[in-house]
Amino acid sequence: MKTIQSMMExxxxxxxxIAEGMAKQNVSHPDALTLLRHTLVAEKVWLTRLEGKDSFEFVLWASGELQELLHMVKQNEEGYRAYIGKLREEDLDTIVHYRNQSGQPFENSIRNILTHVALHGQYHRGQINRILRMESSEPVPVDFILFKRQ
Structure with missing residues (x-):
């Protein structure tokens, strides 16, 4: 449980x-905004599935406004903190049955879903940082070890 909690922190x-860094630099590159929105919506999709609900209403790939995305960052954190706060170690191996956005059925453990959520965002934050660098903006250092050094 400690590893999952650390990854989610x-x-x-x-x-x-990354969202605040983009706001400070007035980043408006549509690909960067789309990637950040995708990351945040995917997190919401997975939380919805973990809560036993359908996630069909969510559009994974679309553009977004930075202020809306800053709000989503806070909403997602609150939602995951509430969900994870109720979990016990033994709950992590519970199997969740869900359908993907195309309606195809799948099942995975809570542990694997939370691990995926934690890792998925890191991939896209790296893509955003590449865009920032290409646009002559400063990349935002979001590596796990930097987090742990604080």
């Missing part, structure tokens, strides 16, 4: 840092 920190 990093996710909250990294999401906030």
């Amino acid at each position: 990093h996710l909250y920190w990294a999401n906030s840092l």
